[in-house]
Amino acid sequence: MDFNRIKEKLNILADAAKYDVSCSSSGSNRKNKDNGLGDTGNGICHTYTEDGRCVSLLKILLTNHCIFDCAYCVTRKSNDIQRAAFKIQEVVDLTINFYRRNYIEGLFLSSGIFKSADHTMERLIAVAKKLRKEENFNGYIHLKSIPGASDGLMYEAGLYADRLSVNIEIPTISGLKLLAPDKKHEDFIKPMLKVKNEIIRYKEESKIIKSTAKYAPAGQSTQMIVGATGESDKDIMYSATHFYKNYQMKRVYYSGYVPISTDSRLPSLGSEVPMLRENRLYQTDWLLRFYDFSVNEILDRDNPNLDMDIDPKLMWALRNLNHFPVDINKAEPRILARIPGIGMGSVHKIISGRKYRRLSWEHLKKMGIALNRAKYFIICNSSDWERRDLDAVTIKGMILQSQNSKFKNQLSLFN
């Protein structure tokens, strides 16, 4: 193997793949088969890049040659960059050798579209098939569904991959028309729909026949770019909700747009990556998936954007002060989970702890609850609680004074 050549390709094709933020390697149930190599589990981050993102998969493009010219994409046809392409065996060797050294949980393979969607998809499948069939590799494989790929290929892809994803990238159809005029919305949806239907079919069959083969056991995910087309937080989160509901997405990722082009349709080079906004969107996503919120409670026509100063749960609570204060010693779990400063871990501790005694401030503090936020919204076993009839603006002001945000720099832009 010519390591120098491989190194060159790896640098180009890893660099091009890094804007896909998905790094998840959990959610699959593939076990080690016949004393082969690898298994999947809860997912492990084997290292973190200097920008603080987890590295759990070897995330590369098969090639960055592309026939499309999407403005937001670094590998677009018109961009003057170095191009490279891996051979199938090279990707297999890299994956296996990195895996054996405990560097990674598996492979995340994407690609620029060369020749045609089907031709590209076929090559991605060939890598996964080789890993599974020839190397008895049972680690995690995430394949990109190429927009426009045929149903037959998407079926085959799911037989070898743990996860499939197609990135919607632009949350609004008008935005897509503007930035990727040669791509059609339907092309993104088609492979997504096929995979969703196959997942459902396999689940049904495995209820009857235990030995049914696996089909994309870690499900599907997608990604949206944030801050490229002037979309609102409401546009993004309603779109995300649509994909969670109708395509049973396991995850929707939000990727703050990193300026990579001088195209006048996009934020200029050197503009700041909207990391704080990205963070607020993830917090909202969590509220929808784990905290039993529905999206219209947080964002609606009157409130199309999230508050950058405070987290979305606190934002909701301040708009709904009539739900508070909540009695820590009585409220049901669902209500506890809606209190700002209380996460699901704390909810569990409160439920367990209050069986033994009525909980006071001291107990709550030791359990690790963020009282600087929570104290305005709860009563507990103490006569000492916030009695003043404070309005939302006052509470927000007091909370902001008491905390130190990690996003101070980006915050000061808004103040």
Added chain:
Amino acid sequence: MNASKTLVYDGSFNGFLTAVFIGFEQKLTHADIQKQGQLQSGLFAETETIFTNIEKAQRVWNGVRNKSNTAIKNIYFAFLSEQNNMEALIYRYIQKLMGSKYKGATDFSDDGVLKINQLAHKVGREKHRMEAFVRFQLTKDDVYFANIEPDFDVLPLISKHFRNRYADQQWIIYDLKRKYGLFYDLNTVEIISLDLTDIHSNSIEKSSAFTEVEYEYQDLWNNYFKSTTIKSRINNKLHVQHVPKRYWKYLSEKKEAV
């Protein structure tokens, strides 16, 4: 009846559980359980040497497990923390648990319970870190070799993970701090102790113990690590929070930074 007594055990987990059994049998309200060799006896305290008894240990294990599966995990993890005085903390934890009328519930409003929980949590985090940060290097004998120096004694906790995952390659994970390791020979995992002349960390100097391609792959990995970083998002604080500096010397992607 004794209210207080020093019980000395052999340092093993079963030995400790035996001591707990004896403590309960003698109805000790405070059992000062100490490892042999690290004995610090009080001036007038009575001491008793505990002989590890698997059957008695098993009875304590089962008793706790019947109460709560989380509790049994917490106890084992807290034990591996090797923290000073963790024996007394665990003893009190078991006392509380056995005296409680609730099955499965944990009293998070109790300081001792919280403390065990935190200890177990720390050990759990270290276990997870080792599953992440072990970096195998291929030796000329075709064994994938890794050194670790974990904060807690987590080898017993990670054995199964590596056995299940790397079933078709021989590997050794060696704890330099505690001077023992795990060796998987394609059939079973055994505990070994090595006489290491070289410390095989991921240092910049190459060691003749490893194959030539080993360094090629490390180089590829280091390159990958750099290429996958987004420069306009650099956040060193977050990076160091996730990959604390004390682990860097065993990570090939960080060896230049050490």
